[in-house]
Amino acid sequence: MNISVIGAGYVGLITGACLAKLGNQVTLIDTDKEKIEAIKRGECPIFEKGLEDILRTAQLDARSDIGSAIKTSEISFVCVGTDPGDGSYSIDLRSVSEVAEAIGEASNDHCLTVIKSTVVPETTEEVIIPLLEKNGRKAGVDFGVCVNPEFLREGFAVEDFLNPDRIVIGEINKQSGDILADLYKGFGCPILRFDLRTAEAIKYASNAFLAAKISFINEIGNICKELSIDTYNVAKGIGYDPRIGDKFLNAGIGFGGSCLPKDLRALIGQSVSIGYRPRLLEEVLNVNEAQNLRMIRLLKKHIPDLRGKNIGILGLAFKAGTDDVRESKAIGVINALLSEGAKVRAYDPVAMDNFRRLFPEITYGSAEAVLASDAILILTEWQEFASLDYAGKIVIDGKRILKARRAKIYEGICW
Ligand code: NAD
Numbered sequence: 001m002n003i004s005v006i007g008a009g010y011v012g013l014i015t016g017a018c019l020a021k022l023g024n025q026v027t028l029i030d031t032d033k034e035k036i037e038a039i040k041r042g043e044c045p046i047f048e049k050g051l052e053d054i055l056r057t058a059q060l061d062a063r064s065d066i067g068s069a070i071k072t073s074e075i076s077f078v079c080v081g082t083d084p085g086d087g088s089y090s091i092d093l094r095s096v097s098e099v100a101e102a103i104g105e106a107s108n109d110h111c112l113t114v115i116k117s118t119v120v121p122e123t124t125e126e127v128i129i130p131l132l133e134k135n136g137r138k139a140g141v142d143f144g145v146c147v148n149p150e151f152l153r154e155g156f157a158v159e160d161f162l163n164p165d166r167i168v169i170g171e172i173n174k175q176s177g178d179i180l181a182d183l184y185k186g187f188g189c190p191i192l193r194f195d196l197r198t199a200e201a202i203k204y205a206s207n208a209f210l211a212a213k214i215s216f217i218n219e220i221g222n223i224c225k226e227l228s229i230d231t232y233n234v235a236k237g238i239g240y241d242p243r244i245g246d247k248f249l250n251a252g253i254g255f256g257g258s259c260l261p262k263d264l265r266a267l268i269g270q271s272v273s274i275g276y277r278p279r280l281l282e283e284v285l286n287v288n289e290a291q292n293l294r295m296i297r298l299l300k301k302h303i304p305d306l307r308g309k310n311i312g313i314l315g316l317a318f319k320a321g322t323d324d325v326r327e328s329k330a331i332g333v334i335n336a337l338l339s340e341g342a343k344v345r346a347y348d349p350v351a352m353d354n355f356r357r358l359f360p361e362i363t364y365g366s367a368e369a370v371l372a373s374d375a376i377l378i379l380t381e382w383q384e385f386a387s388l389d390y391a392g393k394i395v396i397d398g399k400r401i402l403k404a405r406r407a408k409i410y411e412g413i414c415w
Contacts, residue, residue, distance in 0.1 A: 004028075008028045014157045014161050020059060048157050090270075091266045122200070169193045170194050211285075254289075289332070291329070314382075317354075378398055387403065
């Protein structure tokens, strides 16, 4: 099929590259001209396992002008960002709206617009469709609309996109859903079809549940640590119950990234705006925030005055397998360390360039240089951290790197 993907970030790049790999004619569109030039040169603008190979070999067009590509596309995927970037309890619809308006102006007669950006329930009906219809054509009559939330995990994004556990389609009408279901027909997983707002809600419910599961096990972990109980054994013991499941029960420093915190805030914000205060979701966020300070408290048990002390950070990416530092836990922890007067030295195998833009004032170096600090905090579960020599060190571990237990002083955050 002839497909355009608007927004060549983490989601758009993966969507475009994977659909091209499957034999579709794909055009990636992004306002970031540098990114487009890099893609044209066959370079991968982000670190994501397997993506570079696809970008090098797949037939992919890339451009910054939206109109020309839309005119010839059968399907246009909207994958632009919705993060307000300031921690507020809403989504930023400026990019989505701009793109919807441009599609509305440019689109050909039978084009299907698919919203992959994460938008709160009702957004497609209340905001996006009116913009698509601005030139007088009618959604569901003259052109199709679907919501198709993305559930990929950064670090496993290609694998997840090509082997999803389910595909959720929200459709304005059967004809729209049929086109999208046809595109995905070889994927070998359940395709669940609903109305537009249900598909939007599924994405938020999914992320809220995952976030709740993490904060839940972290809270159990915080209790267990006080009682000298290994939380990971407790997690194992509960995980065999199929009603609970054994995934996402790794207690630690909590969740970061570009999705869980922002989606939780947006859902809370929408909920409050319609008159319901979601107390459980608010506490999921609060428990998560508090884990940062727990790392600092545990560190101060061993070094009460951090002024002038060299504190090493292992791991800046919000999780292993990505260079994405958006809402990384390292941000909160490093801010707290700096405000205590500590000197911070950090290492990450792939995310240092991105992090340097946020924190130019700290020192970056090799893992060995970080190990020479007065104490070391482990914040990302990179595999290479399991082969470092921690002997003689003070280590506060937010990610359960077992080898670090050989340190002179070792504190796990929840164990
Ligand atoms: P991103 O910031 O990595 O990428 C967004 C891209 O859109 C950028 O390259 C930006 O230059 C481009 N853009 C912005 N305005 C544009 C415009 N008017 N026209 C063309 N391009 C424009 O964001 P992302 O992480 O890919 O997320 C995109 C959406 O997908 C968000 O709503 C996010 O919540 C959702 N999502 C993300 C993930 C994830 O793991 N990153 C997973 C599921 C869903």
